[in-house]
Amino acid sequence: MTTPPLYPIGDVARRTGLSVSAIRFYAEEGVVKPTSHTDGGYRLYDVEAVARLELVRTLRDLGASLEDVRRLLADETSLQDLATTHLVIVERQLRHLKARRAVLRTIVGQETDARRISLMQELVSMSDEDRERLLDEFWNEVTDGLDVHPAFVEHLHGMRPVLPEEPDSEQLQAWIELADMVRDADFRAEVREFFHTAFASPKSTVVTSPEMLAGMEAHRVAQIEARDAERAGVDPDSPEGKEIAGRLLATLARLTAGVTGREPDLGELRRSMTETAPEVDEHARRAATRFGVLLDRYVTLTETISGRPAPDFGDVGASDEWIAAAVSAL
Structure with missing residues (x-):
């Protein structure tokens, strides 16, 4: 029967990458004891002991404590549990x-x-x-x-x-x-x-209701559609342009009705859109502009932190000329 090879501490150091003093330390602490000794008292290690020392080095490099390593080698804990614990620490x-x-x-x-x-x-x-x-x-x-x-x-x-x-x-x-x-x-x-x-107006509670907020969002979406259509070269009097103008008019009518409490005159509303922005729309523009000046950095930082693209407060809606032409074509 072939006797398993035994390695002196110098060879073990070269195989494991550990220093001789570290190997002696682990032996003295009872972590990995030598397999045997020579007649002169020098430590000898077999293949299994060398493998355990290599594991000790790896675990220590990963931040495991000496007690953790000792418990693992004594089968008091599993390698998976030890790795899980230290993964949390490393993260x-x-x-x-x-x-x-x-x-x-x-x-x-x-x-x-x-x-x-x-x-x-x-x-x-x-x-x-x-x-x-x-x-x-x-x-x-x-x-x-x-x-x-x-x-x-x-x-x-x-x-x-x-x-x-x-x-x-x-x-x-x-x-x-x-x-x-x-x-x-x-x-x-x-x-x-x-x-x-x-929001000092007596109607602030109405204007900020969930229904009005939903209406504002619908109008904002219609404004973005108009902006994208103008940039794409869509003629305001084309079927697509008139369809978008119809949505702008409808969403603005709902907002106006929410503020005034009565259905607006669509003819008058259409005329106001082809001349100057209606009062409710102009008020919204001023409020949005001031909001942007004050809080655009807050919103930009919020989106950056969350990993989302930041909105451009000054880039919502088509030009007044495009909207006026599209509404006039209705």
Whole structure:
């Protein structure tokens, strides 16, 4: 019967990539003991012991503690359970490293004092619950006492980002900027003043009802269709142009009826669209423009964090001339 080969500690070190002192340490700690000793007391290791030392090195490189390794080799835990535990640790460390990278890139890209560095590290290290709490505090403050439909307040609260589990550097930098923005007292005061001024009308509750919000969205979609048609070279008096004009007129009529409480005169509404924008549409334009000036950066950052394309507030709707021509052709 062939005797299994035994390797002296120097050969084992070369095979495993471990230092001689590390192999001695693992032997003394009872992690991987030598198979036998020479008459002179030198350690000898068989193939199985060498394989166990190679596993020890791999696990230690992956961050496993000595106690974890000892438990695994003693069959007190499985390799899968150990790997699962350390995968969670590694992923957490990776998120922290990405967060630090985002802070460092932000520092490199702009002049930053020590106080702001500490603030950025705090913002990027927030838990999901902390992020939600910060945004709730922001929207609660700017909408407090606002005389609008509750659904509108809920809609505003929904204007928040969703930071993915593995955000990239751009998303983390966007979160730092957004969190810093909503914590700024001046920004909160300005947003609050905008909403309380924009919705000071006695009809604000009606205008912000779910039905009106749905009507505004339908009108916005029709405006985008008109914009795309004009860019595509569609003649306003063509069948397609007239169909889009019909949707613009219909959606605007529903909005006007919602505001006034009565059905509008379609002839008058059509004439107003071919001359100057009707009052409700002009009011919406002014409100949208001011909203864009004030909150377009907030929305852009929100979409960047969530991995969605940012909207262009100044790029909605066809030209007044195209709309007037299309409506005139009805």
